[in-house]
Amino acid sequence: MKLIATSLNGAFIVESALHRDVRGSFLEVFSARGFAESGLQVDFVQDNCSHSKVRGVLRGLHFQKDPCAQAKLVWTLTGSIYDVIVDIRPGSPTFLRWEAFELSAGEPRMVYVPRGFAHGFCTLEADTRVFYKVDAPYAPQTEGGIRWDDPDLAIPWPVGFPLVSEKDAGLPFLRDLGLLPQGGG
Numbered sequence: 001m002k003l004i005a006t007s008l009n010g011a012f013i014v015e016s017a018l019h020r021d022v023r024g025s026f027l028e029v030f031s032a033r034g035f036a037e038s039g040l041q042v043d044f045v046q047d048n049c050s051h052s053k054v055r056g057v058l059r060g061l062h063f064q065k066d067p068c069a070q071a072k073l074v075w076t077l078t079g080s081i082y083d084v085i086v087d088i089r090p091g092s093p094t095f096l097r098w099e100a101f102e103l104s105a106g107e108p109r110m111v112y113v114p115r116g117f118a119h120g121f122c123t124l125e126a127d128t129r130v131f132y133k134v135d136a137p138y139a140p141q142t143e144g145g146i147r148w149d150d151p152d153l154a155i156p157w158p159v160g161f162p163l164v165s166e167k168d169a170g171l172p173f174l175r176d177l178g179l180l181p182q183g184g185g
Contacts, residue, residue, distance in 0.1 A: 001034030003112065006101075008087050009094045010114035012038075013101065014073065018108040027108055030073060030133060040112070042071055044133040049077070052123040052130075058162035060120015061086055061146040061171070068139035069115040072132045079128025080104035081121040082158045086146065088179060089116035096179065098153055105129075118146050122157050145171035152180060 003012040016034075019026045028034075035042050050059065061084065064070050074083060086098040101111050102124070113119050121130060148157065148164060152174045174180050 001028060001031050003035070003038040003040065006085075006099050007094070008085060008097055008099050008117075009092050011085055011087075011099065011117065012040075012112040014110040014112050016108045016110070018106075025106075029075060029110070029131075042073075042112075042135050044073065044135050046134050046137050047131065048134065049129055049131045052079070052126075052128045054126050054163065055123055056159040056162045057128070058120065058122040058148050058157065058159070058164050059168065060084070061118040061148060061150075062120060063088060063116075063118040063144050063146075064136065064139060065142045065144055068136050068142040070134040070136045071115045072113040072119060072134050073110055074103065074113060074119070074121075074130065074132045075110040076103040076105050076107075077129040077131050078105045079123060079125035081123055081128060081130060083111055083121045084119070084155055085111065085113050086118040086153065087116070088118050088146075090179075092116070096152075096174070096181075098155060100155070103130075118144075120148060122159055122162055124158060144177075146177065146179075147171045147173050150174050
């Protein structure tokens with residue numbers, strides 16, 4: 001298991017060896033030892049899986065606030081996604097920067113999203129399943145989000161008119177959350 005730093009402080013691409021033979025394949029999705037050897041101590045407590053029936057489903061940008069913030073390990077089981085993470089930690093050197101990754105089924109590549117990040121993705125194929133481990137249970141009283149089309153982020157999503165939930169369509173902009181620096185936006 002190899003952790004590769006991204007341009008965002010504390011976020012990593014996680015690559016694991018994919019072993020193939022005539023029967024199929026085997027992939028180690030998570031190894032506490034592998035993470036610890038890279039300096040990350042993570043105690044995952046819940047596994048989640050979302051299924052999107054069509055291409056262009058956009059979920060996010062979601063986060064949980066302290067004291068229930070979550071780190072995530074995101075992997076695509078079927079299909080593919082355009083995965084986006086946004087650093088929303090005010091003291092971070094990469095505050096309000098975002099990065100995107102393409103994750104595809106059958107690839108030994110995952111994204112580790114640290115606590116204090118917003119996360120979202122857009123499906124690039126029909127019948128896409130996204131699996132993610134989290135290190136804190138879901139706590140609805142601490143959930144938050146940022147509009148997927150926030151002009152201050154200007155994320156170039158791969159679909160012009162994505163399918164979003166009513167809840168996600170009503171998420172606030174960064175300026176409404178008070179996350180922009182003075183004079184920003």
